[in-house]
Amino acid sequence: MKIIVIDDEVLARSIVKEYLQKHPQLELVAECGDGFEGLKAIQQHDPDLVFLDIQMPKISGFEMLELIEKPPAVIFTTAFDEFAIKAFEAHAVDYLLKPFNQERFDKAIAKWLEQQNKPSESKTEELLETASQSPSQSSRIVVKNGSKIKIIPVHDIFFLEAADDYVKIHTQEGYFLKNKTMNHFEQVLDRQQFVRSHRSYIVNVQQITRIDPYEKDNHVAILRTGAKVPVSRGGYGKLKSVLGL
Amino acid sequence: MPASPFRRRRFLIAFSIAWLILMVDHTLLLYWLDFPVAASIIDSGISNTTLLLTCLLVMNSIRYYVPDVAQYMNVLAMCIIFTVLWLLLNKWLLTITLGEYVEYSRFLIRSLPVRGSMGFLILGMTTMMVITWFHSQELQLNEQRKADAEKLTKEAELFKLRQQLQPHFLFNSLNSINALIGLRPQEARKMVQQLSDFLRGTLKKEETQWVNLQEELQYLQLYLDIEQVRFGNRLSTETTVGEDTTSMKLPALLLQPIVENAIKFGLYDTTGETVIRLATSKQKADLVIMVSNPFDPETSSPKQGTGFGLKSVQRRLYLLFARTDLLATEVKGNIFTTIVRIPQLHGATVAADTKKI
Numbered sequence: 001m002k003i004i005v006i007d008d009e010v011l012a013r014s015i016v017k018e019y020l021q022k023h024p025q026l027e028l029v030a031e032c033g034d035g036f037e038g039l040k041a042i043q044q045h046d047p048d049l050v051f052l053d054i055q056m057p058k059i060s061g062f063e064m065l066e067l068i069e070k071p072p073a074v075i076f077t078t079a080f081d082e083f084a085i086k087a088f089e090a091h092a093v094d095y096l097l098k099p100f101n102q103e104r105f106d107k108a109i110a111k112w113l114e115q116q117n118k119p120s121e122s123k124t125e126e127l128l129e130t131a132s133q134s135p136s137q138s139s140r141i142v143v144k145n146g147s148k149i150k151i152i153p154v155h156d157i158f159f160l161e162a163a164d165d166y167v168k169i170h171t172q173e174g175y176f177l178k179n180k181t182m183n184h185f186e187q188v189l190d191r192q193q194f195v196r197s198h199r200s201y202i203v204n205v206q207q208i209t210r211i212d213p214y215e216k217d218n219h220v221a222i223l224r225t226g227a228k229v230p231v232s233r234g235g236y237g238k239l240k241s242v243l244g245l
Numbered sequence: 246m247p248a249s250p251f252r253r254r255r256f257l258i259a260f261s262i263a264w265l266i267l268m269v270d271h272t273l274l275l276y277w278l279d280f281p282v283a284a285s286i287i288d289s290g291i292s293n294t295t296l297l298l299t300c301l302l303v304m305n306s307i308r309y310y311v312p313d314v315a316q317y318m319n320v321l322a323m324c325i326i327f328t329v330l331w332l333l334l335n336k337w338l339l340t341i342t343l344g345e346y347v348e349y350s351r352f353l354i355r356s357l358p359v360r361g362s363m364g365f366l367i368l369g370m371t372t373m374m375v376i377t378w379f380h381s382q383e384l385q386l387n388e389q390r391k392a393d394a395e396k397l398t399k400e401a402e403l404f405k406l407r408q409q410l411q412p413h414f415l416f417n418s419l420n421s422i423n424a425l426i427g428l429r430p431q432e433a434r435k436m437v438q439q440l441s442d443f444l445r446g447t448l449k450k451e452e453t454q455w456v457n458l459q460e461e462l463q464y465l466q467l468y469l470d471i472e473q474v475r476f477g478n479r480l481s482t483e484t485t486v487g488e489d490t491t492s493m494k495l496p497a498l499l500l501q502p503i504v505e506n507a508i509k510f511g512l513y514d515t516t517g518e519t520v521i522r523l524a525t526s527k528q529k530a531d532l533v534i535m536v537s538n539p540f541d542p543e544t545s546s547p548k549q550g551t552g553f554g555l556k557s558v559q560r561r562l563y564l565l566f567a568r569t570d571l572l573a574t575e576v577k578g579n580i581f582t583t584i585v586r587i588p589q590l591h592g593a594t595v596a597a598d599t600k601k602i
Contacts, residue, residue: 008513009417010477015424034516055413057516079416098420151543245497 003237006038007053019105020042035064062131063142086128143176162200197235299331311379328365443467454497487526511538537582
């Protein structure tokens with residue numbers, strides 16, 4: 001079975017390698033120092049299990065997983081992250097707290113092997129949903145643009161638009177697609193800055209220059225860039241309360 | 246301003262009942278003294294309504310200025326004055342309404358001392374009660390405030406403690422040691438020593454202390470050495486110590502968060518090799534320290550916010566020197582530089598200033 005280790009510290013990877021020696025049926029196919037490398041390796045090798053650190057350069061372990069359509073089984077390794085630990089516990093995902101010993105490591109492996117025999121639904125999705133509400137992650141959104149990875153700071157977002165199963169994130173550089181729901185973004189983004197102005201639109205209030213009436217009950221928000229964002233009757237009420245009108 | 250006792254429903258009900266009893270009692274008394282029913286009711290109505298209004302007036306003015314419990318004389322004087330005023334008003338009103346009965350007029354004059362005494366007693370009682378109520382209200386508010394302040398202090402202390410221990414750094418270092426024990430035991434032993442020295446330094450130093458630059462640099466070197474073990478070749482540091490700066494002084498642990506910041510953005514958040522530069526120099530009489538690190542403009546933008554979270558350093562410098570121009574940051578390409586200027590205070594000034602923090 002194929003294993004990948006992703007951690008930005010060499011020594012942290014080597015301890016996992018050392019503990020893996022007791023499990024000859026598990027073959028280490030790649031070790032990676034950051035989320036970008038990890039993403040590539042996972043797509044290349046399609047591993048059975050990944051040991052994943054959370055705090056890493058550029059993109060976190062959670063953000064990396066978000067970019068994979070069918071995430072592999074993961075055992076998280078982390079030193080100290082209260083938020084992540086809460087998320088793990090809420091979704092019963094196994095995690096190893098650094099430093100950990102061989103015994104604890106073996107236990108995690110055994111648990112994973114046991115779960116493999118039973119067909120069980122993946123908990124990763126719910127875990128990521130919880131994790132994306134962490135304060136460190138709600139300030140940016142990581143998207144995949146072709147083979148490239150783009151990190152969008154939330155204050156660079158103009159507005160969000162629903163598009164079938166995706167959400168279009170409109171920025172200075174055009175739009176990016178993210179496989180999430182509008183409700184997800186409404187939850188994650190700061191409500192004082194991002195207002196659900198319409199069933200299919202979330203707008204960054206700092207970008208609005210004016211709001212014009214449009215047809216019967218509706219309005220339209222004009223952004224600095226000239227873009228027009230529809231505002232429903234309910235959305236107009238929300239905008240007014242955020243803008244303090 | 247404390248809340249009015251009338252906000253309490255039960256107080257309002259009890260107060261109204263007491264006044265009703267007073268009015269009925271007054272009426273019955275006059276009737277028993279052979280006055281006609283109508284006259285009895287009018288007398289009681291006028292006397293007690295005006296007394297009620299006087300009481301409310303006193304209660305309301307006390308609400309704006311609650312007298313100290315010890316100011317008995319003031320309260321007494323106030324009650325007497327209000328009683329006399331009430332009595333004069335009452336007599337005038339009763340003379341207008343019931344003055345035509347000769348018998349009643351004589352009774353009114355003769356009963357004035359009794360009316361006055363009763364009025365004084367009722368007014369006095371109400372006043373004392375209200376003062377007590379307001380004092381208890383104030384006491385409650387004060388206690389609440391005190392509890393809130395204590396809670397805040399505790400939370401701040403806890404936060405500081407946690408920051409000092411830097412759990413993320415600590416556990417990751419222990420994890421590195423764990424790996425080294427298997428791979429290179431000699432290095433593991435060295436790192437245990439470094440980590441211990443570093444932690445001891447953190448615990449020993451008070452933020453109010455002033456230290457030599459050399460001492461502080463040695464301490465920072467421990468921290469950088471540990472990070473070097475964790476990140477291997479990725480991290481290198483260049484320290485340039487200017488001539489005659491080694492014996493200059495600076496507040497303890499002031500540089501620590503600046504270097505941590507450099508590591509955080511230069512090392513934790515980038516993937517390539519990182520050089521952290523530290524340079525000290527003497528400018529005029531001040532000690533100037535520059536710390537620079539590369540950063541990734543894609544994932545972090547130093548322009549916005551507090552400039553990489555150096556707020557606490559800024560705050561400390563302000564508390565120490567009452568100046569806001571001692572900390573500066575600059576961005577050149579992908580290099581972020583923090584410049585801190587430390588005025589050299591001497592002797593008594595240092596001691597006096599450091600006590601304030």
